[in-house]
Amino acid sequence: MSYRTHNCTELTKKHVGKEVTLSGWVHKRRDLGGLVFVDLRDRYGMTQVVFNPDMVKDFKIAEKLKYEFVIKVVGKVEARQKENINKDLATGEIELMASEIEVLSEAKAMPFEIFETNKGDEDEDLRLKYRYLELRREKLKNNILFRARVEKYIREYMDSRDYVHIATPILTVSSPEGARDFLVPSRVHPGKFYALPQAPQQYKQLLMVAGFDKYYQIAACMRDEDARADRSPGEFYQLDVETSFKTPEEFFQEMEPLFIELTEKVAGKKVMSKPFPRIPFKSAMEEYGSDRPDLRYDLKMIDVSEWASGTEFNVFKEAEHVRVLVVPNGDKFTRKEIDNEFTDKAKRAGAKGLAWMKHTEGKFEGGVSKFFDAGKLEALTKLVDVKENAILFFSADKWEGSCKALGPVRELAAEKLELIDENLIAWAWVVDFPMYEWDEEREKVDFGHNPFSMPQGGMDDLLNKDPLDILAHQYDIIANGLELSSGAVRNKDPKIMYKAFEIAGYTKEQVDEEFGHMIDAFEYGAPPHCGFAPGIERLVMLLLGEPNIRRVVPFPKNQKAEEPMMGSPAEASDDQLKELSLKIVQDKK
RNA sequence: GGACCGGUAGUUCAACUGGCUAGAGCACCGCCCUGUCACGGCGGAAGUUGCGGGUUCGAGCCCCGUCCGGUCCGCCA
Secondary structure, three states, rough: OOOOOOOOOOOHHHHHEEEEEEEEEEEEEEEEEOOEEEEEEEOOOOEEEEOOOOOOOOOOHOOOOOOOOEEEEEEEEOOOOHHOOOOOOOOOOOEEEEEEEEEEOOOOOOOOOOOOOOOOOOOOHHHHHOOOOOOHHHHHHHHHHHHHHHHHHHHHHHHHHHEEOOOOOEEEEOOOOOOOOOOOEEOOOOOEEOOOOOOHHHHHHHHHHHHEEEEEEEEEEEEOOOEEEEEEEEEEEEEEEEOOOOOOOHHHHHHHHHHHHHHHOOOOOOOOOOOOOOHHHHHEEEEEOOOOOOOOOOOOOEEOHHHHHOOOOOOOOOOOEEEEEEEEEHHHOOOHHHHHHHHHHHHHHHOOOEEEEEEEOOOEEEEEHOOHHHHHHHHHHHHOOOOOOOEEEEEEEEHHHHOOOOOOHHHHHHOOOOOOOEEEOOOEEEEOOEEEEOOOOOOOOEEOOOOOOOOOOOOHHHHOHHHHHHHOOOOEEEOOEEEEEEEEOOOHHHHHHHHHHHOOOHHHHHHHHHHHHHHHHHHHOOOOOOOOOHHHHHHHHHHHOOOOOOOOOOOOOOOOOOOOOEEEEEOOOHHHHHHHHOOOOOOOO
């Protein structure tokens, strides 16, 4: 009577002779006239069902089956003849000889095929509209199942280390820092709005004040910002973690095994270096041209400012910083690749151009080599380890520009030279981010990242150092060129907080108005605390090697933040608007 | 808000420098087939070439505008 006694992946030779019931979708059918084969599919796998007119009660039903019908089949497990074994199928040694068949649900013709004959390249809007069908596809289904395994592993890891799972409010208040908020109108309070949380940042810090010294949550975060390939518009999830009474180093050591185990045990990939390197922000920028470098390959930049200032090449002579990236075997890059692709990368990163020269058979040639005499070129070989055949890319700019220009050049070179091992994950902590940075536009000092981070030297540094030299207890965890999360030791000292904000140009009154409740809380006994919040989708993308975030989200939004299946966002009815005391002013197009 | 790439049967693609009655695979419909597993065979239906305008004897192809999608920049822990 039951719908199934087994699923579609578990029947093996051991079950031969047994009568079983399977239910699932008709994945493929092969109608040979007097004999019908059906690949029956469910979440777990696939089993071949054979309908033989001599064995099955109602063969006519079997003949009328279409793709994606949901059926129930009763039958006997039979071993396949040797020549009929399918090695590509997990259940390929057996088949189900049907005795009864029942159609549980018919299906219309699919808007696209579930069986991926077309590599899953159909128009994405179409696939999003029928996401429930796309989710039947092997690859996407496995991605979602993989994500569930990752999240389960995370929960078990955190639980086993005594972290407390606490849900924080979804309806909360707008925060002045960071991204645009999603607002939710209040019915009870006309004209007032809740905001959806961009992150549970303030709540988790308040939980520390409350004494829940180890907190975690796989938290929904909502931000009204535009999409990227690795960024969902609207919403995403973070593994939100905060802990009291731990130094950052202790925190790193507690969290590192989670990422190692996820890489090795769940994803079956290799970790590049254990423990994870701790790379100061400054070196990351100067050596790799990025604050989230891909460490799977070497390729480091070298500072040649001093050498450059002594040359007759004006661009180099006048620049504050000149850096060089030596790419072994890069001499084979064509003029077209250099002028178009590499130069384009550098320009997009803010450079005016990209200087280069090749080193072939012991000689510098091409590009800017003509600007330097033999002596200068000889001097250069003493500074940089020039491989026999190589290309040298130069950047010349102020500190930040000289670093950033070569970062994407480095990535492109690695890609072209196939230096990237897809089976490797190079985790690292980037530490010592600057507390402040210079805001060129507004010509003032502003917070580099999170204003709630503790300055490393505390009040002493704030009082005595050039703000731009002050480092924060702020760190990122990165992998393969992705930033998984930033984190920090939080500033829980009201005096230091007022001073930190003062340096960035905020008055005490402004701070009180916007963060008064936080400061208030810190005045009732706040433990030192730190934490981070890695993005779940990015983590899963990284572990799977998927380039697009929509491949790891079950029901994603498109680039315009719409969900074509449900049709969100949608207009509200006049009654709803009235109840919420809202009026739509802008013309509907 | 901006830049770039794309839009041809349900779907994936094709159609040379403008010559077309817009083709093919899969899906769909009908018939045949008892060992298939991307089953095979025969036949059929399926299109305002995103939309609007222009150039031309003639436009899927060229031009202008517009809409839609993706990637990137801006924005964003």
